[in-house]
Amino acid sequence: MSPAILNRGRLAVWGGCLALALALPLVLKSGFIISLLCQIGIMAVFSLSYNMLLGQTGLLSFGHAVYYGLGAFATMHLLNAIGKGGGPLTTALLPLAGGLAGMVAGVVLGYVTTRKAGTTFAMITLGIGELVAACSLMFPAVFGGEGGVSGNRVVGKEAFLGFTWGPQVEMYGLIVLWAFACTVAMFALTQTPLGRMANAVRDNPERAEFVGYDTERVRFLMVILSGFFAGIAGGLSALNYEIVTAETLNAHTSGIVLLIAFVGGIGFFYGPIIGAILVTVMQIVIGGMTHAWLLYFGLFFLFMVLVAPGGIASLIAVQRNLWQAGLLGRMLPHYLAVTPPVLVLLTGLVGLIELGYALLSGDAGVGAGDTATRVLGMQLHLGAPGPWLTALAITGIGLILTRWIGGRLGVAWNATLATLYGDKA
Amino acid sequence: MSAPAIRIKDLKKNFGASEIIRGVDLDIRRGERHAIIGPNGAGKSTLFHLISARLPITSGAIELKGENVVGLKPFEINRKGLSRSFQITNIFHNLSVFENLRCAVLWSLGYRYSFWQRLASLKDARLRAEQVMEDIGLDKRRDTPAGILSYAEQRALEIGITIASGADVILLDEPTAGMSHSETDDAVELIRRVSEGKTLVMVEHDMGVVFGLADRISVLVYGQIIATDTPAAIRCNAAVQEAYLGTSPHLGNEHD
Numbered sequence: 001m002s003p004a005i006l007n008r009g010r011l012a013v014w015g016g017c018l019a020l021a022l023a024l025p026l027v028l029k030s031g032f033i034i035s036l037l038c039q040i041g042i043m044a045v046f047s048l049s050y051n052m053l054l055g056q057t058g059l060l061s062f063g064h065a066v067y068y069g070l071g072a073f074a075t076m077h078l079l080n081a082i083g084k085g086g087g088p089l090t091t092a093l094l095p096l097a098g099g100l101a102g103m104v105a106g107v108v109l110g111y112v113t114t115r116k117a118g119t120t121f122a123m124i125t126l127g128i129g130e131l132v133a134a135c136s137l138m139f140p141a142v143f144g145g146e147g148g149v150s151g152n153r154v155v156g157k158e159a160f161l162g163f164t165w166g167p168q169v170e171m172y173g174l175i176v177l178w179a180f181a182c183t184v185a186m187f188a189l190t191q192t193p194l195g196r197m198a199n200a201v202r203d204n205p206e207r208a209e210f211v212g213y214d215t216e217r218v219r220f221l222m223v224i225l226s227g228f229f230a231g232i233a234g235g236l237s238a239l240n241y242e243i244v245t246a247e248t249l250n251a252h253t254s255g256i257v258l259l260i261a262f263v264g265g266i267g268f269f270y271g272p273i274i275g276a277i278l279v280t281v282m283q284i285v286i287g288g289m290t291h292a293w294l295l296y297f298g299l300f301f302l303f304m305v306l307v308a309p310g311g312i313a314s315l316i317a318v319q320r321n322l323w324q325a326g327l328l329g330r331m332l333p334h335y336l337a338v339t340p341p342v343l344v345l346l347t348g349l350v351g352l353i354e355l356g357y358a359l360l361s362g363d364a365g366v367g368a369g370d371t372a373t374r375v376l377g378m379q380l381h382l383g384a385p386g387p388w389l390t391a392l393a394i395t396g397i398g399l400i401l402t403r404w405i406g407g408r409l410g411v412a413w414n415a416t417l418a419t420l421y422g423d424k425a
Numbered sequence: 426m427s428a429p430a431i432r433i434k435d436l437k438k439n440f441g442a443s444e445i446i447r448g449v450d451l452d453i454r455r456g457e458r459h460a461i462i463g464p465n466g467a468g469k470s471t472l473f474h475l476i477s478a479r480l481p482i483t484s485g486a487i488e489l490k491g492e493n494v495v496g497l498k499p500f501e502i503n504r505k506g507l508s509r510s511f512q513i514t515n516i517f518h519n520l521s522v523f524e525n526l527r528c529a530v531l532w533s534l535g536y537r538y539s540f541w542q543r544l545a546s547l548k549d550a551r552l553r554a555e556q557v558m559e560d561i562g563l564d565k566r567r568d569t570p571a572g573i574l575s576y577a578e579q580r581a582l583e584i585g586i587t588i589a590s591g592a593d594v595i596l597l598d599e600p601t602a603g604m605s606h607s608e609t610d611d612a613v614e615l616i617r618r619v620s621e622g623k624t625l626v627m628v629e630h631d632m633g634v635v636f637g638l639a640d641r642i643s644v645l646v647y648g649q650i651i652a653t654d655t656p657a658a659i660r661c662n663a664a665v666q667e668a669y670l671g672t673s674p675h676l677g678n679e680h681d
Contacts, residue, residue, distance in 0.1 A: 193531050193547070194540040196520075200528045203517040209499040210477065210509060211590060212532030221538055 014184065021176045025169050034168050040280045041175040042236045045182045047260040047272035049229035052186060054258070055266035056195065057222045058202030059114075060122045063129025064230060064257050069136070069249020070105045071098030071231025073143060075238040079151045087156030088164050095178055095235030102231020103224055110223035114216055117205060121219075129254055136246040148245030151238075165239070175236055182229050187269055189225065198222050259297075263304050265311025274312045292357040318417075327416050334409040341405050345398025351376065351391030358382060428491025430455045430594050430624035431476060431507075436485035438468075438475055438648075445471050447648035449485070453594075458625040460635045463645035469628040470512055472645065473598050476626075477509045478502050489594065504532065508592035512599045512628075514579045516586060518572035522563050525571050525582060526554035529589035553589065560619060561585040562611075577608040581615065588619045595620060597627040601634055613637055636660075644668070 021041075025034055046068055053059040075098040082090060113124045136143040143149070154166040163170050189195045197218050200208045205215040238244050247253060256279070264275020279297070287293040308315050322328040358375050359382050374380075380387045431453040438446035445468045453459050461469050474480040476487055478499045487495050494502050517525050527544070530553045536542065544550070558564045561581040566574060571582055584600060600616060601609045613634050616625070629635050635642060636656045643653040646668045652659060659665055 188543070189540055191544050192540045192542055193536040193544060194538045196524065196528060196544055197531065197538070199520060199524075200517050203519050204515060206479075206499075207511075207515045207517060207586070208528070210479075210503055210515075211529045211586065212500050212503040214498070214500050217538060221540070225540065 018176070018180050021180070022173065025172060031168060034172050036280065036284050038168065038172050038175050038240050039284070040277050041172070041179040042233050042240060043257075043260060043276040043280050044273045045179050045236065046230055046233035047257050047264065047276050048183060048186050048269075049226045049233060050257045051261045051266055051269075051272045052189070052198075052222055052226040052229070054261055055268075055271070056190065056202065057198040057219060059117060059219060059222070060258075061113075061125040061254070062122055062251065062258070063109075063125035063127075063132070063254050064226075065249045065251070065253035066109065066129055066132045067102035067105050067227040067230035068234040068237070068253065068257070069132075069244070069246075071095075071102040071234030072238040072244040072248045073149065073234075074098050074101030074231070075235035076149045076151050076244045077142075079153065079155070079238070080149070082155065084155060087158060088154075088160035091153055091155060091165055091239065092160070092163075092174055094239060095232045098235020098238065099228045099232040102227040102229070102234065105231070106224035106227025110220050110227065114219040114223055117201075117215070117219065126251075129249075129251055133246065133250040136249055143246050144244070146246075148243050150243040153239045153242055171240055175240065178232060178236055182232055183273070186229060190269060194218065194221060259301055263301060263311055265313025265315075267310055268313035268317065271311050271313035274316075278312065290354065290357070291361065292353055295353060295357070321420060322416065325420050327420055330416050331412065334412050338402070338405050338409050341398055341401030343398075344394060345402050348391055348393075348395030348398050351387075352395060355380070355382065355387055355391055427455065428488065429453055430457075430490060431626065432486075432488040432491075433476070434486040434488075436472075436475060436487065437483045438471055438480065439483045445648050446475065446483075449645070449648070449650055451643060451650055451653065453624060453626055454641075455490075455624055456622065457640045458620060458638050459627070460639035460642045461626065461628050461645055462630070462632075462635055462642060467645045468648045469645055470598055473509060473596050473626075473628060477507065477596060503590070503592070506592045507594045507596065508587045508590055509596035510583045510587040510598055510600060512602060514576075514583050516571045516579060516582055519570060521568045521570055522558060522574070522582060523554055523567045526557050526585055526589050527551065529586040530554055530557075530591075533590035533592075553591075557585045557589045560588075561615060577604055577611075580604065580608075580612065584612075584615060584619065592623075594624045595626070597625065597629075599628055599630060601629065601631050609634060 021037075024037060028034070028037075046064075049067075050061070050064045053061050053064070075094045078097045079086075079091065079094055109128055113121055113128060116124070137145070153171070154164050163173075165171050165174060197208065197213050200211075201213070201215045201218045208215050208218070234244075234248065237248065260275040260279045261272045262275070263279060264273065265271030282297055282300070283293065286296055290296075304311065310317075319328060322331060354375050375382075375387070378387075429452040431451070433449055433451040436446055436449040437444065449472065461472065463469055471480065475482050478494070478497055478501075482495060485495075486493065489502065489505055489507055492505065494505065494507075497505075517528060520528065527550050530550050531537075534547070534550055534553065536547060536550065555564070558567060561584060563574075563578060563581060563585065566578065571579065574582060580600065580603075584597065587595060587597065597616065601612045604612060609631060616627070616638060625638075627638070639656055641653060642656055642659045643650050644659065644662075644665050645651075651668055652662050652665050654662065
């Protein structure tokens with residue numbers, strides 16, 4: 001494993017990432033992109049904190065949004081309480097209050113949830129998540145009811161080092177700094193005795209007990225620390241959106257963070273970051289193009305679970321291994337060959353989904369008959385067989401080609417992997 | 426003379442209506458190598474599970490170095506200096522050989538649940554893990570995930586994890602089960618080396634291993650100990666021959 005956190009190569013990677021993140025707004029000036037990047041930063045911290053449980057300790061939680069949401073509410077209430085008495089510096093430090101709130105929630109709830117691991121843990125977190133979500137609607141004074149709690153992140157009269165956090169790009173800078181600090185801290189945690197014993201408890205709790213460790217205590221501490229970072233992410237979201245609603249702590253948010261971590265790859269520290277980038281971009285970009293984005297996301301998730309259960313990070317890791325073994329060149333032509341048929345298949349599928357969605361959602365207005373409906377930028381008659389048959393034909397051709405060429409890729413893939421791992425053993 | 430390493434008094438264990446351990450009394454002396462033998466289903470592994478608190482006892486008393494340990498949790502007993510291995514390999518599959526051993530030494534070196542110290546800076550933990558890795562002959566496999574080691578290597582790692590913490594009372598549950606003859610010979614050498622100066626209790630089916638290693642042998646039959654004595658005396662014990670081997674007098678040559 002890694003001998004030191006501060007070795008030169010790693011320092012370069014960390015520094016490079018920070019510099020890149022800070023430099024992005026200089027190139028990408030659009031407000032849309034900046035908002036997107038802000039959301040990515042927040043979700044990266046949130047999903048990394050989630051993976052402290054799922055990937056590192058082997059705890060499948062269905063209620064992680066509780067820590068995120070409570071951190072967000074705590075930050076928002078504190079922001080409003082400080083009000084005009086505060087300034088940009090206190091605002092910048094507010095996510096820490098969110099972290100502490102998440103941590104306290106971790107102490108209280110983790111005490112209950114971490115008695116057992118496995119399915120029991122998952123079920124208890126589901127129950128507690130629902131409990132807190134229900135409470136959030138029962139106490140509108142604290143959680144703001146349907147409308148949520150809103151605030152203004154620009155407080156005080158004087159800027160701090162020229163920053164008021166008012167412009168979105170300044171908020172972005174703040175998010176980058178917090179996200180970077182949290183990521184470094186969470187990575188450092190994986191390199192400590194507790195972090196390693198969390199892995200041990202994940203792999204084999206019984207053996208961990210017989211080398212002197214109280215597995216309940218290890219899980220409990222990891223939940224508390226994970227709650228801390230989730231709370232910071234929540235605090236950042238409160239400042240970023242200037243509104244916190246009950247949705248931040250409900251099951252939907254808990255589900256999203258699970259999907260992000262899983263799609264990114266729970267077996268790798270950086271997996272959830274990739275997941276956060278990918279899912280947020282899908283959510284915002286595809287979500288901006290079509291109302292059916294959740295359907296696409298669902299299909300994508302299904303595809304990942306079936307084809308690459310290790311997530312994007314595992315795919316990257318395998319390619320890197322192939323490259324280091326000098327075998328990537330063998331696979332590249334196959335990757336290139338399979339791309340066009342996959343694109344054809346996707347085009348056909350998107351056509352079918354959009355046609356179906358337009359027909360069923362009622363967006364079509366009349367729905368059938370002579371009225372032309374706008375689907376994928378084209379005026380189409382949903383009642384006529386033409387568009388459907390075209391989409392179906394494209395899908396069919398794509399499917400046949402993908403299966404044919406994909407089959408050859410599969411054969412080459414297995415042979416290459418055999419060479420790779422055969423050489424190693 | 427100080428208290429025995431392990432003292433068991435009138436220990437009983439029932440699973441529902443069936444009595445598995447039916448009143449065991451046993452003293453394990455400090456520094457001895459003690460083997461527990463007996464036919465399948467005699468309760469040998471159960472006895473280990475009771476001593477190490479993997480299973481709760483039904484009644485009786487267990488003392489570790491003069492101290493009552495009934496009711497303690499496995500990790501508490503481990504912290505008092507008792508370490509055990511398992512019949513079915515029980516290792517951290519996704520961690521490397523080195524990480525497996527480092528996990529096994531962290532508590533005994535006092536690092537507890539620390540999340541403010543870097544593992545890489547804990548020189549004593551690294552040296553101790555490397556020492557054990559060399560002792561069990563796995564130093565060439567340092568960075569290999571434990572899950573893809575060969576069976577014999579996993580068994581060696583199992584013993585390594587058990588002894589790494591420096592516990593002075595060691596329980597080995599069938600350390601050579603499923604090994605070939607040459608692997609068994611290596612394992613016996615390994616056990617002899619690592620149990621030097623410690624109290625060793627082992628359950629073992631391989632009579633070559635038992636008579637080669639043990640200072641004393643206890644014979645467990647249907648949840649009761651029918652004899653505890655030196656290997657030579659056990660070999661001649663009529664009751665043991667009767668109960669454990671039927672009428673066969675070949676005790677000592679059997680290689681499982």
